[in-house]
Amino acid sequence: MTMVFLNKEIRDGDNPDLTEERKTATFDTNKMAEVIYGSEKLARRRREISQAVSLIPELADSKPLPFLSRNEKILESTRKVTALNEHLPRLINMNDEDEAWHIHSEVIGFEGNPLALHHSLFIPPLVIQGSDEQHEKWLGRAKRREIIGCYAQTELGHGSNIRKLETTATYSLSTQEFILHTPTINALKWWPGALGKSSNHAVVVASLIIKEQNYGPHLFMVQIRDEQSHEPLPGIAVGDIGPKMAFNGADNGFLGFNNFRIPRGNLLNRHCNVEVDGTYVRPPHDKMNYAGMIRVRSRMAAEQGTFMAQALTIAVRYSAVRRQGFLENKSQEVKVLDYQTQQHRLFPAIARSYAFIFCGFETIQKYETLQNEMNSGNVSLMADLHALTSGIKSVVTYQTGEGIEQARMACGGHGYSMASYISEIYGCAIGGCTYEGENMVMLLQLARYLVKSVELAMRGKPGDLGPMVAYLAYPDIKVDLVTGPEAYVKMFQHISKRQSIKATEKFHRKMESGVSRDEAWNQCAVELTRASRLHTRLYIIETFIRRVDSIEDLSIKMVLTDLMNLHLNYELLDVASYALEDGFMSSTQMGFIKNQLYSSLEKIRPNAVSLVDSFQFSDLQLRSNLLNFLFQVLGRRDGHVYQNLFEWAKSSPLNQTEVLPSVTQYLKPMMEKAKL
Numbered sequence: 193m194t195m196v197f198l199n200k201e202i203r204d205g206d207n208p209d210l211t212e213e214r215k216t217a218t219f220d221t222n223k224m225a226e227v228i229y230g231s232e233k234l235a236r237r238r239r240e241i242s243q244a245v246s247l248i249p250e251l252a253d254s255k256p257l258p259f260l261s262r263n264e265k266i267l268e269s270t271r272k273v274t275a276l277n278e279h280l281p282r283l284i285n286m287n288d289e290d291e292a293w294h295i296h297s298e299v300i301g302f303e304g305n306p307l308a309l310h311h312s313l314f315i316p317p318l319v320i321q322g323s324d325e326q327h328e329k330w331l332g333r334a335k336r337r338e339i340i341g342c343y344a345q346t347e348l349g350h351g352s353n354i355r356k357l358e359t360t361a362t363y364s365l366s367t368q369e370f371i372l373h374t375p376t377i378n379a380l381k382w383w384p385g386a387l388g389k390s391s392n393h394a395v396v397v398a399s400l401i402i403k404e405q406n407y408g409p410h411l412f413m414v415q416i417r418d419e420q421s422h423e424p425l426p427g428i429a430v431g432d433i434g435p436k437m438a439f440n441g442a443d444n445g446f447l448g449f450n451n452f453r454i455p456r457g458n459l460l461n462r463h464c465n466v467e468v469d470g471t472y473v474r475p476p477h478d479k480m481n482y483a484g485m486i487r488v489r490s491r492m493a494a495e496q497g498t499f500m501a502q503a504l505t506i507a508v509r510y511s512a513v514r515r516q517g518f519l520e521n522k523s524q525e526v527k528v529l530d531y532q533t534q535q536h537r538l539f540p541a542i543a544r545s546y547a548f549i550f551c552g553f554e555t556i557q558k559y560e561t562l563q564n565e566m567n568s569g570n571v572s573l574m575a576d577l578h579a580l581t582s583g584i585k586s587v588v589t590y591q592t593g594e595g596i597e598q599a600r601m602a603c604g605g606h607g608y609s610m611a612s613y614i615s616e617i618y619g620c621a622i623g624g625c626t627y628e629g630e631n632m633v634m635l636l637q638l639a640r641y642l643v644k645s646v647e648l649a650m651r652g653k654p655g656d657l658g659p660m661v662a663y664l665a666y667p668d669i670k671v672d673l674v675t676g677p678e679a680y681v682k683m684f685q686h687i688s689k690r691q692s693i694k695a696t697e698k699f700h701r702k703m704e705s706g707v708s709r710d711e712a713w714n715q716c717a718v719e720l721t722r723a724s725r726l727h728t729r730l731y732i733i734e735t736f737i738r739r740v741d742s743i744e745d746l747s748i749k750m751v752l753t754d755l756m757n758l759h760l761n762y763e764l765l766d767v768a769s770y771a772l773e774d775g776f777m778s779s780t781q782m783g784f785i786k787n788q789l790y791s792s793l794e795k796i797r798p799n800a801v802s803l804v805d806s807f808q809f810s811d812l813q814l815r816s817n818l819l820n821f822l823f824q825v826l827g828r829r830d831g832h833v834y835q836n837l838f839e840w841a842k843s844s845p846l847n848q849t850e851v852l853p854s855v856t857q858y859l860k861p862m863m864e865k866a867k868l
């Protein structure tokens with residue numbers, strides 16, 4: 193029987209320790225899901241989709257994914273994604289990217305699949321950079337999945353420095369074609385997801401050469417495999433780059449061209465062009481060809497927030513059923529969730545998950561505004577959003593990695609087992625520190641923007657500063673943290689401003705002492721990245737406060753205020769040394785922050801399970817409940833962990849036979865030999 197209590201679904205037969213947690217929570221998890229996902233409709237749609245997926249057996253994993261070999265993983269992810277495509281139009285709104293993301297994450301898990309990049313990295317650049325004529329030619333085919341594509345930019349020798357990509361696209365005036373060529377091994381495309389074995393088309397980024405002049409990286413639509421035989425076309429070398437830390441259900445690949453010709457019309461030319469006579473038509477912004485990367489980065493905060501939320505759901509539920517050690521009552525061991533250290537490990541990360549998701553929705557909206565403006569020829573918002581998303585991408589991926597790793601350790605030994613699924617989530621999430629721009633490189637992009645802004649403020653032009661950096665010109669007025677969130681923001685603004693100014697001044701001093709600009713930049717790079725992190729963390733705090741301010745439901749507002757206070761105190765404590773250094777923060781204030789932090793942990797404790805339940809991840813999504821199987825493990829909603837860990841172990845392929853060949857071939861002879 194299921195009893196609904198503030199929508200927390202207390203189910204008969206659930207582990208009583210989890211039931212107790214759900215009963216004591218002070219808010220409605222469905223209402224919280226509305227806040228997390230943006231509206232009642234969006235949250236409800238997620239539940240409906242999860243429910244629909246759970247009723248379709250062919251969308252379930254046919255075996256526990258960690259027991260599969262690489263080939264089996266690719267076969268399984270391809271089986272599921274093609275089966276899913278058959279059902280999609282019935283299950284989701286096909287124009288809704290969030291619904292598509294959600295359903296893929298339910299069905300595929302974190303292993304990746306050969307069509308993931310088709311939708312997220314092949315179609316979007318075609319939409320953004322392709323002309324109407326090019327949309328006519330390829331977009332319909334891509335959307336109907338008549339062709340499969342990927343985004344091939346990174347090379348063996350270059351990923352971060354796109355200007356130095358070595359793959360060339362040389363315009364031939366005589367044939368009006370581009371000749372794609374890979375001049376060296378280093379110039380092989382390397383890493384693109386789904387390139388290795390699955391795609392038959394690629395958006396290839398190559399340096400455009402016209403009459404021996406290099407015009408820098410441009411995007412080209414390239415067919416790489418025959419549509420019938422799927423064999424590589426003559427002049428193309430392509431394959432898989434081998435197993436990775438995660439994403440092993442996907443085929444990241446390499447690609448080389450041997451003077452491979454494509455028509456002039458294959459340069460994606462909505463914003464730039466090469467005319468028949470070789471005349472180059474410039475785009476309205478120098479970095480227009482990088483716009484697709486801003487798009488992906490703008491989605492990463494929400495994405496990473498949900499990755500961390502999944503690991504935390506597993507760890508918090510498990511911590512509520514895991515009993516070990518004693519507190520006051522010596523007759524019953526305590527839930528490990530009652531230990532302050534466990535709470536300190538998990539709750540700030542829950543707060544960051546919420547913060548990243550809220551911040552993510554804002555950045556996605558900002559990107560949509562940019563996209564609309566770009567479509568009408570206005571590129572003035574690009575620089576701001578490039579700077580902002582560069583910082584956010586770097587901070588959230590790093591902190592998500594930290595949070596997931598804490599979740600793993602919070603599960604003790606069982607966290608280390610793949611039955612927890614946390615290692616797979618971790619492998620996938622920390623890929624984000626590297627893909628879509630290596631974190632340090634992207635922090636330094638934001639630092640360029642901050643330095644320029646400080647210079648404007650120094651030149652007495654604070655009016656020229658955009659709203660995101662206006663605080664760089666604010667006067668320093670001491671704050672009383674007791675007055676609430678605004679005081680925390682002011683304290684953070686002071687810290688961030690001071691670091692940006694210090695780093696800029698150091699950079700200027702280096703140059704004044706005769707060091708070249710690039711060398712001076714490098715000598716200040718650590719300080720500059722610190723400024724970027726502080727600026728970004730400030731921005732995330734502000735978005736959290738904005739979101740909580742906008743909530744009307746009192747019970748939700750109260751618990752989110754607790755979470756926000758935890759976030760404010762945790763973040764400020766983490767960077768307090770910057771404010772103690774110049775006396776802006778007193779040691780009394782430091783003590784106040786710590787006490788607030790500990791009291792926030794206590795306030796959140798009764799709501800912890802419901803705060804993670806509110807993300808409403810299904811057991812399938814957490815790989816904690818595989819349809820038709822008993823392998824239900826650590827994060828399962830009903831909390832029955834131990835017997836299912838035992839089922840999981842019994843299902844290990846190693847246990848399908850009592851005596852392994854490793855024993856008969858090697859150990860037995862060794863022991864026999866030792867007896868002689």
Ligand SMILES: CC/C=C\C/C=C\C/C=C\C/C=C\CCC(=O)SCCNC(=O)CCNC(=O)[C@H](O)C(C)(C)COP(=O)(O)OP(=O)(O)OC[C@H]1O[C@@H](n2cnc3c(N)ncnc32)[C@H](O)[C@@H]1OP(=O)(O)O
Pocket residue numbers: 296297301302303304308313343345346351352353354355385479482483485486574575578620626627628629630633634637640641
């Ligand atoms: C449950 C589901 C499971 C799984 C799914 C999850 C995840 C997905 C899985 C897999 C991964 C998916 C995708 C990964 C795809 C990729 O990684 S694609 C490759 C991405 N590559 C990069 O990001 C490369 C990073 N490098 C760059 O972007 C650039 O090289 C650079 C920006 C670092 C530098 O470029 P330069 O041309 O050299 O420029 P600069 O000299 O440094 O700067 C000059 C000015 O230009 C401004 N600028 C740079 N970029 C932009 C931009 N995009 N927009 C606007 N302006 C830009 C810069 O700010 C400078 O301005 P100034 O005013 O300061 O001069």
Ligand SMILES: Cc1cc2nc3c(=O)[nH]c(=O)nc-3n(C[C@H](O)[C@H](O)[C@H](O)COP(=O)(O)OP(=O)(O)OC[C@H]3O[C@@H](n4cnc5c(N)ncnc54)[C@H](O)[C@@H]3O)c2cc1C
Pocket residue numbers: 309313343344345346349350351352353382383384385439444623626627628629630631632633636
């Ligand atoms: C899971 C995954 C999926 C990917 N998918 C794709 C894809 O679909 N398509 C695609 O084209 N690519 C893809 N990539 C490639 C990815 O975009 C690049 O690996 C990434 O941009 C980093 O570039 P790099 O490998 O050249 O790192 P490098 O730049 O070589 O980084 C190595 C080190 O050098 C440092 N460094 C480099 N430049 C600077 C600098 N200017 N200042 C300071 N430090 C610097 C970095 O901080 C880092 O510590 C993927 C990568 C991964 C891991």
